[in-house]
Amino acid sequence: MLLGTGVLIAYDFTPGHAAGINTAPADIALDPAMPTLVMVVHPGCTCTRASLAALETIARTHEGRLSIHVFASQPRGVRATSIAECRQAVEQTIPVASFEARPAADLNTDFQTDTSGTVFLFSPEGRVLFAGGITASRGHEGDNPGLQHLLESIATGQATAGHPVFGCPLSVSADACIRDQECPK
Amino acid sequence: MSASTIAPGSRAQELFERDLRQVHTDTDRLFSWLLLAQWIAGIACALWLTPLAWAGDQSSVHPHVLAAVFLGGVITSLPFVLARTHPGAPITRHLIAAAQMLWAALLIDLTGGRLETHFHVFGSLAFIAFYRDWRVLATATAVVAVDHAVRGWFWPRSVFGPGAVAGWRWVEHAGWVLFEDAFLIPACLRGLAEMRKIAERTALLEDGKAHTELEVIERTRELTAANHSLAQNEAALRTANNDLHAASAQHKALHEKLVVASRMAGMAEVATGVLHNVGNVLNTVNVSARVLADRLHNSEVPSLARAAGMIRDNRAALGSFLETDDRGRHIPSFIVEVSECLVQDQRELESEVEAIIAGVEHIKQVVCMQQEHAKHKSQFEPVNLAEVVESALRLQQESLSRHGVEVVRSIEHVPAVPADKHRVLQILINLITNARQAMENSPHRRLTVTVAHRTVDGAPFVCIDIADSGVGIPAENLTRIFQHGFTTRSEGHGFGLHSAAVAAQALGGSLTPVSGGPGLGSTFTLSLPATIQPGVTAPSGELCTES
Numbered sequence: 001m002l003l004g005t006g007v008l009i010a011y012d013f014t015p016g017h018a019a020g021i022n023t024a025p026a027d028i029a030l031d032p033a034m035p036t037l038v039m040v041v042h043p044g045c046t047c048t049r050a051s052l053a054a055l056e057t058i059a060r061t062h063e064g065r066l067s068i069h070v071f072a073s074q075p076r077g078v079r080a081t082s083i084a085e086c087r088q089a090v091e092q093t094i095p096v097a098s099f100e101a102r103p104a105a106d107l108n109t110d111f112q113t114d115t116s117g118t119v120f121l122f123s124p125e126g127r128v129l130f131a132g133g134i135t136a137s138r139g140h141e142g143d144n145p146g147l148q149h150l151l152e153s154i155a156t157g158q159a160t161a162g163h164p165v166f167g168c169p170l171s172v173s174a175d176a177c178i179r180d181q182e183c184p185k
Numbered sequence: 186m187s188a189s190t191i192a193p194g195s196r197a198q199e200l201f202e203r204d205l206r207q208v209h210t211d212t213d214r215l216f217s218w219l220l221l222a223q224w225i226a227g228i229a230c231a232l233w234l235t236p237l238a239w240a241g242d243q244s245s246v247h248p249h250v251l252a253a254v255f256l257g258g259v260i261t262s263l264p265f266v267l268a269r270t271h272p273g274a275p276i277t278r279h280l281i282a283a284a285q286m287l288w289a290a291l292l293i294d295l296t297g298g299r300l301e302t303h304f305h306v307f308g309s310l311a312f313i314a315f316y317r318d319w320r321v322l323a324t325a326t327a328v329v330a331v332d333h334a335v336r337g338w339f340w341p342r343s344v345f346g347p348g349a350v351a352g353w354r355w356v357e358h359a360g361w362v363l364f365e366d367a368f369l370i371p372a373c374l375r376g377l378a379e380m381r382k383i384a385e386r387t388a389l390l391e392d393g394k395a396h397t398e399l400e401v402i403e404r405t406r407e408l409t410a411a412n413h414s415l416a417q418n419e420a421a422l423r424t425a426n427n428d429l430h431a432a433s434a435q436h437k438a439l440h441e442k443l444v445v446a447s448r449m450a451g452m453a454e455v456a457t458g459v460l461h462n463v464g465n466v467l468n469t470v471n472v473s474a475r476v477l478a479d480r481l482h483n484s485e486v487p488s489l490a491r492a493a494g495m496i497r498d499n500r501a502a503l504g505s506f507l508e509t510d511d512r513g514r515h516i517p518s519f520i521v522e523v524s525e526c527l528v529q530d531q532r533e534l535e536s537e538v539e540a541i542i543a544g545v546e547h548i549k550q551v552v553c554m555q556q557e558h559a560k561h562k563s564q565f566e567p568v569n570l571a572e573v574v575e576s577a578l579r580l581q582q583e584s585l586s587r588h589g590v591e592v593v594r595s596i597e598h599v600p601a602v603p604a605d606k607h608r609v610l611q612i613l614i615n616l617i618t619n620a621r622q623a624m625e626n627s628p629h630r631r632l633t634v635t636v637a638h639r640t641v642d643g644a645p646f647v648c649i650d651i652a653d654s655g656v657g658i659p660a661e662n663l664t665r666i667f668q669h670g671f672t673t674r675s676e677g678h679g680f681g682l683h684s685a686a687v688a689a690q691a692l693g694g695s696l697t698p699v700s701g702g703p704g705l706g707s708t709f710t711l712s713l714p715a716t717i718q719p720g721v722t723a724p725s726g727e728l729c730t731e732s
Contacts, residue, residue, distance in 0.1 A: 001287075004256035008294060009340060011238075011248040044244065046235040050297055075242030104241060116239075139235065140298035171241035
């Protein structure tokens with residue numbers, strides 16, 4: 001029982017790989033009047049529900065003061081319906097957000113992250129104010145330091161410390177690197 | 186009542202322990218199904234919420250599913266088996282309490298740490314309180330406290346999240362559990378106290394029931410004995426009943442014989458009565474006939490015939506004979522005297538003939554009455570008692586005159602009464618005859634007949650008093666005078682007054698004697714209702730006049 005508990009805890013609380021970036025990718029359309037929030041998700045990952053729930057709260061409490069974009073990876077094994085369901089969920093819960101599906105490799109290239117649930121907050125100038133996860137662990141909703149830091153950056157426009165990202169790997173290689181702890185920095 | 190009031194080893198203690206064991210057993214069995222349901226629900230929850238874990242384009246079974254199946258199975262299996270195999274054992278419920286708390290932790294994790302799932306902890310504690318054993322609550326609380334303390338110490342993020350928390354945060358979590366315990370433990374103790382009360386009352390009831398059963402057994406034994414006795418009595422009664430039936434049959438046969446004998450005796454008695462009545466009237470008729478014979482014997486008719494012979498012998502010189510002859514000169518005056526005597530005789534003979542006719546008529550009525558009696562018929566009709574009294578006196582007139590009895594009448598005008606005329610007449614003839622006989626040796630013979638209207642006990646009656654100046658009746662005989670066969674006369678039969686009293690009762694009236702004593706005469710009063718009395722039917726039977 002202790003072993004099972006340990007495995008379960010390890011799974012839930014082991015963060016994914018997210019090296020991070022310093023500036024906004026060039027192909028991201030930043031809003032010149034307000035900060036831009038980008039969330040990268042895996043459409044099949046169950047953890048995505050917790051990340052989108054947190055994002056929904058932020059969008060509702062900062063309506064008109066935040067530009068939000070959700071990028072979903074397009075893994076080959078994931079059914080198209082999963083992406084469509086993910087898009088529908090975003091459109092229904094966060095209507096102000098834009099949704100776009102991209103290959104995982106592109107997302108990895110643009111955002112230097114391979115973990116679902118990674119959030120970036122860019123200033124209108126493209127400066128990274130926050131980069132990290134906003135859930136306490138895999139699939140666990142609720143208050144956590146990552147969410148607090150993000151809200152602080154939105155409120156102040158100042159950069160805050162990042163937070164581990166708890167989510168599914170966007171690619172198999174990322175999963176392997178997590179398991180082997182040899183992910184590129 | 187506290188636990189100390191139940192004596193160890195007592196029946197109440199035994200009942201309390203039995204009931205508590207039953208509570209533990211029932212709750213264990215309930216929890217066994219709950220654990221199984223939780224396991225299934227946990228797996229379903231994991232399959233629904235987190236079926237797959239993804240890594241890029243590859244998916245695998247989500248660890249939550251594996252945890253629900255295997256970790257949940259481990260948590261469930263041992264307490265489930267114990268609950269099925271050792272229900273009621275202390276270890277079973279303690280393990281169940283621990284399993285419930287572990288299941289709460291697992292479910293919280295499976296549901297992504299949902300706040301609502303934390304209610305499972307508190308719901309389980311309330312459920313565990315069903316055991317009414319505070320120690321089990323302590324076990325559950327200890328599991329929560331140890332889990333939070335150990336994980337909080339070694340891996341705080343797993344229980345408190347990724348933020349830095351103070352080392353005593355587990356105390357806060359355990360404190361909320363203790364907060365609920367603060368209510369549940371007193372409830373458990375209160376439940377135990379109530380169970381003790383119930384056990385003590387049940388013991389008292391059992392004791393009472395045992396006494397009652399003993400009483401019932403004793404009473405049943407008595408009833409059985411009584412039943413046995415009753416059965417014996419019943420057998421005896423049945424035997425007696427059979428004997429009674431036999432005796433009854435004999436009695437019936439005897440009764441029939443007696444009826445025949447009685448009928449014959451009755452017929453003899455009736456015949457005697459009839460003969461007496463007829464005899465009495467025949468006496469009157471006989472007297473009248475004798476008077477008639479005497480009158481005829483002493484008639485002046487022969488003298489008249491001799492006078493007629495002298496006239497016939499002297500028809501040729503009748504004038505000179507009547508004028509010159511000494512015998513002839515007396516013939517005219519003689520004829521006048523004889524004619525006057527004959528007229529007187531004729532009047533008296535007519536009276537006697539009427540008496541004879543009346544007597545014969547009465548004899549006829551007596552015979553008719555007897556015939557009607559034989560047919561059980563009699564006729565009530567309005568009767569003028571004054572007329573009946575006169576009829577009776579007329580019938581007795583010759584006898585009374587011959588005995589020198591002075592008759593005094595005091596007759597009021599009274600309404601007709603419903604009665605049988607001839608029966609009343611017979612009563613009066615009996616009473617007058619009795620009075621005449623009572624005065625045979627008296628120097629002054631006076632018969633006073635009174636007819637008056639009187640009220641007796643608020644009811645109207647017409648009363649006829651027959652009072653004589655005869656020998657009177659001694660006080661000791663007043664109550665016996667109507668007995669059948671009672672008489673003070675050597676030649677009497679004791680029929681007259683008896684039958685008169687019986688006839689008076691049959692008419693709805695009464696006959697009562699009054700006498701001042703010997704030598705002071707007596708009075709018999711016949712009282713007849715002025716109206717028909719309820720229940721009075723036409724009388725039957727006949728009367729006998731005392732002879």
